[in-house]
Amino acid sequence: MTDISYYVALPFSEDDEGSVVTGTAEEFQSPSTAIRRAETLSRAAGMVGAVAFTRSGDPMTGDFKDAVVLKAFGSVPTDLSGL
Numbered sequence: 001m002t003d004i005s006y007y008v009a010l011p012f013s014e015d016d017e018g019s020v021v022t023g024t025a026e027e028f029q030s031p032s033t034a035i036r037r038a039e040t041l042s043r044a045a046g047m048v049g050a051v052a053f054t055r056s057g058d059p060m061t062g063d064f065k066d067a068v069v070l071k072a073f074g075s076v077p078t079d080l081s082g083l
Contacts, residue, residue: 003056003065007034010083011041011050012076020048020077035071042073049074053083 007030011023023041028034031054038052051072057064067083 003058005054005056007031007052007054007070008067008083009034009037009041009050009052011038011044011047012074013046014048020075023047023050031070038071039073047074049076051076051080051083053080055083 007028008025009028010025012020013023015021026034026037026041028037031052034052034054038050041047042050049072052070053067054070055064055067067080069080069083
């Protein structure tokens with residue numbers, strides 16, 4: 001099967017101890033839509049930042065390539081390898 005690309009906007013907030021935590025990821029049909037949504041999420045109340053990223057792979061086998069950050073807004077973790 002061929003690879004499928006996913007475009008995602010992922011917001012970040014802070015917990016009670018001040019650590020940055022991920023919010024709910026949202027999937028989109030295009031990279032530009034994911035980027036626009038990430039920018040909007042980064043400005044939402046309680047959020048400290050957001051990132052738009054893409055990830056490609058084969059959902060039938062579960063084999064996915066590493067995520068590629070399209071654009072980051074605000075305060076986001078430096079290590080995004082877990083995306």
